[in-house]
Amino acid sequence: MEFYSGIGGMHVSLDRAARHTGGSFEVLCAFDINPNANVVYQLNFGLTVNHKSIENFDCDYLDSFGADTWLLSPPCQPYTLQKGAKQKDTEDPRAKSFLHLLKLFPTLKKPPTRILLENVRGFEMSETRKQLLSTMTPSYNYQEFLLSPTQFGLPNSRMRYFFLAKKKPEDFLDPSRNGSVLCFIPCCKYFDSEGRPLEGIKKIECYLEGDDPNLHSYLVPQRLLQKTSRVMDITKKSDSHSCCFTKAYGQYVEGTGSLLQQNLDIDLDSEDSKGTDIIEKLELRFFTPREIANLHGFPADFTFGSLTKKQQYQLLGNSLNCVVVGNLLQYLLQNQDSKI
Incomplete structure (x- = not known):
């Protein structure tokens, strides 16, 4: 399932990951309340976005989809480091929907086996992130990332925070990195064994x-x-x-x-x-x-x-970089067919 699906950056990233891994996926539902974003999503993927407010979801509703992978890109305004930002974190009304999901998560009967979350740099220092880790740590192995498109050869600086999680006993290709905040993707063609970028930046x-x-x-x-x-x-x-x-x-x-x-x-x-x-x-x-x-x-x-x-x-300003997320999804999914 895609939460806060926007114009479909996660969906495009899934397409990229599937092409490179040989896997397949089915998007069961996408959620967003922005009408313009929902129009663009439907134009490009033929799927009508559910505009129901996430704050109204309950466990039975989420369980009914049976999705094994959750992709989330919650509102970034509560955490952004941009000039003039108030950084109200959990006190920001725009954080309520994601906090509601975290509250529901422990009581799900069919929790996802894999999770990818994207947000702005600054989220890694937030109280919301602390609540995320507290919710996930008992049942999930997780790794965190701070990555920019420039590390993948793209001439655009857009540093973002990413959280990847797998339900235990499933684990990552490089489990030694669990619990760490990484500045590279392990086992990724764009980085050497020391985490240094291999791609020259294009013009x-x-x-x-x-x-x-x-x-x-x-x-x-x-x-x-x-x-x-x-x-x-x-x-x-x-x-x-x-x-x-x-x-x-x-x-x-x-x-x-x-x-x-x-x-x-x-x-x-x-x-x-x-x-x-x-x-x-x-x-x-x-x-x-x-x-x-x-x-x-x-x-x-x-x-x-x-x-x-x-x-x-x-x-586009609220979207994400599909090359970066596509490579993260390759690392997360590892050639597995998914219901998302």
């Missing part, structure tokens, strides 16, 4: 849409350039880095994600290019939703239907 140009005549509509408005020119992160197509894209991307430029410099005749690092007047000559534009989806590992045929650019940015 931004590999993920761009090319010479689309509609790209002019993504130019950053002058009002935003004048207001926040000193706090923008600027990248070029030849670079191998970009900042994490948030749901406010396209509306603001400070701390929401990188901008793409199109005029490559100007070198921002040279002495002649100092000063705010040079910013307007850079021909800065926003990354398109399709380009962000590419960086997040969504397939080329993934569609947002008729949603506006703003809506697409919001959904």
Whole structure:
């Protein structure tokens, strides 16, 4: 089952894992209360998302699905380390639904045999995480991770926390790592035996849409350039880095994600290019939703239907990286057929 399914990042990740392992899976149900996300999910996977509030679930309802794997991506706002965040943790109303699941968990008659949870960096320091571990430790072997797409060769920084668990006596390929917070995936082709990344980071140009005549509509408005020119992160197509894209991307430029410099005749690092007047000559534009989806590992045929650019940015900002999660699922499932 997919809890907080969003636009289907977990589903795409499952597809990736199944292709690489030869296993198969069946998604029994997906849950989310965001109507735009649910439209996108149904468009791409043909499955109607259940918009019932998780806080209204009881044990009988969860047991009725008989799912052996739970995939969860609870709201991140209670735990985010972003500037201005209140970090209210368990006191944040948006944490209630996940805390409700934890409360129900010990009394389930058919608990899942495998669990994957994704959240922002900061969750690992939360009271919610303490409650998660307290709930799972008696019956599950677990491993925790802090991973970014850059470790998998993708030019995008998006550090996230992951929790993987297997119901005892089932265990991980490398059980010596149980109870640890890891910065690599054991037995994964992207890392050597010491946990060092093996993949070189690709260039931004590999993920761009090319010479689309509609790209002019993504130019950053002058009002935003004048207001926040000193706090923008600027990248070029030849670079191998970009900042994490948030749901406010396209509306603001400070701390929401990188901008793409199109005029490559100007070198921002040279002495002649100092000063705010040079910013307007850079021909800065926003990354398109399709380009962000590419960086997040969504397939080329993934569609947002008729949603506006703003809506697409919001959904992508709340999504996950399918390459990272796909590799975690390979590690979790180990060639097993699953009802999810």
